[in-house]
Amino acid sequence: MSFNPNVPHMRLARFARSLGGFAVITVLTFLGLMAITFFIGRVVPIDPVLAVVGDRATNEQYEAARVAMGLDRPLIMQFFSYVADVVQGDFGRSVSTGRPVAQDLVRVFPATLEMATIGIIIGVVLGVPMGVYAAAHAGSWADQVIRVLALLGYSVPAFWLGLVGLALFYAGLGWVGGPGRIDVFFDGLVEPVTGLLLVDSLLDRNMEVFRSALHRIILPATILGFFSLAYIARMTRSFMLDQLSQEYVTTARVKGLSETRVIWVHAFGPIRVPLITVIGLSYAGLLEGSVMIETVFSWPGIGNYLTTALFNADMNAVLGATLVIGAVFILINKISDVLYRVLDARSR
Amino acid sequence: MHAWLISDSPASRLQASAGRAYRASGMLLRNPLAVAGALIIGLLIFTAIAAPWIAPESPVGQNLSNRLLPPSADHWMGTDELGRDIFSRVIYGSRITLMIVALVAVISAPLGLVIGAISGYFGGWTDRILMGLTDVFLSMPKLIMALAFVAALGPGIENAIIAIAITAWPAYARIARAETLTFRNAEFVSATRLLGASHSRIIVRHVLPLCTSSMIVRVTLDMAGIILTAAGLGFLGLGAQPPLPEWGAMISRGRVFILDQWWVATMPGLAIILVSLGFCFLGDGLRDVLDPKSAGKS
Numbered sequence: 001m002s003f004n005p006n007v008p009h010m011r012l013a014r015f016a017r018s019l020g021g022f023a024v025i026t027v028l029t030f031l032g033l034m035a036i037t038f039f040i041g042r043v044v045p046i047d048p049v050l051a052v053v054g055d056r057a058t059n060e061q062y063e064a065a066r067v068a069m070g071l072d073r074p075l076i077m078q079f080f081s082y083v084a085d086v087v088q089g090d091f092g093r094s095v096s097t098g099r100p101v102a103q104d105l106v107r108v109f110p111a112t113l114e115m116a117t118i119g120i121i122i123g124v125v126l127g128v129p130m131g132v133y134a135a136a137h138a139g140s141w142a143d144q145v146i147r148v149l150a151l152l153g154y155s156v157p158a159f160w161l162g163l164v165g166l167a168l169f170y171a172g173l174g175w176v177g178g179p180g181r182i183d184v185f186f187d188g189l190v191e192p193v194t195g196l197l198l199v200d201s202l203l204d205r206n207m208e209v210f211r212s213a214l215h216r217i218i219l220p221a222t223i224l225g226f227f228s229l230a231y232i233a234r235m236t237r238s239f240m241l242d243q244l245s246q247e248y249v250t251t252a253r254v255k256g257l258s259e260t261r262v263i264w265v266h267a268f269g270p271i272r273v274p275l276i277t278v279i280g281l282s283y284a285g286l287l288e289g290s291v292m293i294e295t296v297f298s299w300p301g302i303g304n305y306l307t308t309a310l311f312n313a314d315m316n317a318v319l320g321a322t323l324v325i326g327a328v329f330i331l332i333n334k335i336s337d338v339l340y341r342v343l344d345a346r347s348r
Numbered sequence: 349m350h351a352w353l354i355s356d357s358p359a360s361r362l363q364a365s366a367g368r369a370y371r372a373s374g375m376l377l378r379n380p381l382a383v384a385g386a387l388i389i390g391l392l393i394f395t396a397i398a399a400p401w402i403a404p405e406s407p408v409g410q411n412l413s414n415r416l417l418p419p420s421a422d423h424w425m426g427t428d429e430l431g432r433d434i435f436s437r438v439i440y441g442s443r444i445t446l447m448i449v450a451l452v453a454v455i456s457a458p459l460g461l462v463i464g465a466i467s468g469y470f471g472g473w474t475d476r477i478l479m480g481l482t483d484v485f486l487s488m489p490k491l492i493m494a495l496a497f498v499a500a501l502g503p504g505i506e507n508a509i510i511a512i513a514i515t516a517w518p519a520y521a522r523i524a525r526a527e528t529l530t531f532r533n534a535e536f537v538s539a540t541r542l543l544g545a546s547h548s549r550i551i552v553r554h555v556l557p558l559c560t561s562s563m564i565v566r567v568t569l570d571m572a573g574i575i576l577t578a579a580g581l582g583f584l585g586l587g588a589q590p591p592l593p594e595w596g597a598m599i600s601r602g603r604v605f606i607l608d609q610w611w612v613a614t615m616p617g618l619a620i621i622l623v624s625l626g627f628c629f630l631g632d633g634l635r636d637v638l639d640p641k642s643a644g645k646s
Contacts, residue, residue: 032484036493040500147381151632154572155624159583160599160617163606167614171607288489292580296603306492307584310499322496329489 018341026334031083033326037319038082042075091320096312101320104305109324110195111181112294112301115221116286122225123232123286124279130229131236135244136263138237146233153230158289161223162296169219177216179298182209220297227289228282235278239271273343280336284329291325375637382633388626395442403436407593416609426611428601434612437593438619444594445623448509448578449571455513457567460520465555467521468528469547479525485518494577498586505594508587512577516570523566527559561638569631572624579620595620 049066050057057065070078085091091101134146169175177183181197190197190204198217201210243249244267252266253259291303298304302321309317354371358364376382395402411431419426425434467478485493497511531537532555540550581587582596590597595616602613 028480029484029487032481033488036484036488037496040496151625151628152621154628155576155621157576157579157583157596157599157617157620159580160613160620163599163603163613164610164617167606167610284489288491291491291495292583295584306495310495310584310586313499315499318496318499322492325492326488329492330487333487 015341019338022334022338026330029330029334030327033323033330034083034086035079037323037326038079040322041315041319042071042078042082086323091323092316094309094317094320095314096309096317101317104317105302105320105324107195108300108302108305111197111299112287112290112303114196114198115217115224115293115299115301116283116290118217118221119224119286119290120228120279120283122222123228123282126225127229127232128236128275131233132240132263132268134233134237135240136259138241143237146237150230150234150237153227153234158223158227158292159296161226162220162293165219165223166296176219177212179216179296181213181216181300183212183216220293220299224286224289224293228279228286231282231285232275232278236271236275239274240267243267243271273340276343277336277340280332280339284332287325287328287332372637376633379633379636381629382636385626385629385631385633388622389630392442392446392623392626395439396446399440399443403433403439405433405436407432407437407440408591416605416612418609419611419615425615426609428598428612429605434598434615437598438595438616441593441595441598441616441619442623444505444588444592445575445578445620448505448512449574449627451509452513452516452574452578453567453571455509456516457520457563459513460517460522461524461556461559461563462551463517464521464524464526465528465551465559468525469532469551469555471532475525478521482518482521485515486522488515490515490573491577491580494581495584495586498581503586503589505588505592508578508581511581512574515577516574519570520563520566523562524556524559527562528555531555531558565631565635565638568627568634571627571631575620575624575627 049062049069049071066072070081089102091105093099094101094104097104130146130149134143137143166179170178190200190206190209193200193203197213198210201207201213240263244263246267249262249267252262257266287302290299290301291306293299294301294303295307302325306318306321306325308314309321352363353367355363355367358367376386409432411427414423414427414431415429417423417427417431423433423435425438428434428437463478463482467475467482493515494508494511497514498507501507501511537550537554540554545553578587579594579596579599582594583600585597585600588594588597590601598616599613602609602611602616605612
């Protein structure tokens with residue numbers, strides 16, 4: 001098929017088609033995600049009914065639960081009704097909280113979102129300049145330090161860093177607040193509007209609550225930020241090295257442009273687009289990383305919810321949280337993919 | 349010997365591969381980080397083998413009169429809440445870590461390799477279905493998926509290994525497919541087919557060996573992530589169960605004491621960092637040598 005890619009409406013048509021194909025792939029990925037959680041919930045446990053009724057149930061109770069759960073139907077039909085439930089936002093009821101899992105998830109998600117967002121801001125603000133600096137001074141000691149720092153981000157267990165951070169900065173130096181999202185003292189003082197405590201307290205003009213919340217979020221968010229910093233700095237460095245070896249950069253230098261201009265305008269310009277994908281990926285990764293951090297900091301977010309549910313063998317809650325984290329992960333991935341296509345002149 | 353190894357016209361298959369290994373290791377030795385990584389991994393293997401001779405005390409058993417002692421000349425890393433020597437437990441823990449990474453690599457790398465090679469070799473619908481499956485697994489957050497699998501399978505070190513292996517194979521399938529595509533239509537494959545070789549023989553004898561070098565790089569780079577996931581599962585109480593001296597589980601036990609007896613949780617973490625860093629260094633170096641195209645990318 002041949003067409004002139006420069007005719008605007010053709011470009012639009014091609015874009016729409018690629019977006020259509022893209023939507024199909026995204027839907028298939030979500031179906032795959034649901035297939036995995038369905039598989040984990042229904043097929044992997046030896047007896048899902050026993051997990052619900054407990055081993056003291058009579059045969060009648062067992063049989064009734066089995067029918068109520070729809071387990072007497074063929075597996076494929078079970079999967080379809082599972083998908084229908086999930087699409088309607090029905091993840092079942094949590095055994096430990098007694099509420100619908102979907103309600104629980106809506107309640108805990110903002111806490112995770114708030115922490116991950118501050119984390120990614122730290123990661124981008126520090127990671128990108130570090131990567132650019134390392135590439136501009138490749139081989140220098142600063143480059144080596146940044147390289148080791150980045151590799152540390154791949155080798156340090158998040159939960160360990162959280163514990164050591166608590167011991168050092170909370171118990172030792174007293175610079176930051178302890179575990180939890182806010183002092184018990186301030187708990188419930190601010191009307192939840194967005195669920196983001198920092199935003200809510202600002203809306204309420206309650207600076208004391210804001211300060212307390214900031215005091216507590218700063219350590220877990222910085223630790224999360226360190227992991228995204230490691231990844232972002234490493235990728236920025238490698239993108240920049242690619243650009244700096246290009247001929248146009250040499251040309252710019254020969255023309256007598258200042259080194260700052262060459263680096264930040266000529267070399268950095270083209271890598272902004274791939275960097276968006278990297279930042280998107282690491283944002284999604286932070287949602288995952290928050291599971292460990294939240295457990296250590298007793299942070300009432302989705303990760304903590306997931307691990308608490310694990311201990312209570314609350315399978316509906318485990319699978320609901322898995323599904324939501326997975327869906328957000330996939331969604332962020334796909335959005336950064338679309339952004340890449342829209343912004344990158346070559347793939348247009 | 350040197351001349352025989354670097355000869356441009358090797359007389360035998362053995363000489364050719366020996367020469368290749370010689371050149372690669374020469375390049376690896378010039379990379380200080382890779383050498384450091386190889387030394388750390390060597391140390392890990394040595395420690396795992398010689399644990400009973402290195403460790404001053406038994407990793408299990410109790411000695412309540414010695415509980416929660418700070419690091420000292422007698423107990424280099426202090427003692428835990430049951431009076432066990434943490435250094436000895438960290439030493440024995442190297443066996444568990446080594447076993448986990450080895451088993452995950454042995455399960456997931458061949459699985460991914462075979463799926464990727466079949467996908468790339470046959471193409472068409474086989475490729476679409478297998479790669480669709482791979483992409484779904486790839487787009488899932490690994491730790492969460494491992495958590496959910498262990499939740500369903502039940503806690504324990506075997507189930508943790510299975511869960512990690514299930515999340516690790518897709519990356520290898522992608523690599524194997526990409527590699528297979530580049531020489532699927534190569535002349536030596538057509539020639540072998542003309543000689544009457546079956547598909548499975550071509551895949552096993554001719555396609556898979558060519559994927560190994562990029563696989564080795566990738567597996568080494570993934571090791572750090574595998575160790576961290578295993579330790580994370582241990583930390584949450586889903587992996588190795590006490591009294592096994594697994595590093596993640598040890599950190600979890602020390603969590604209660606972190607504010608006063610910091611060493612209980614800190615020391616095993618240092619071991620995790622050292623070993624993960626070793627694999628990262630070695631993987632980085634191996635990539636520079638074996639796979640220079642993608643050097644610098646993660």
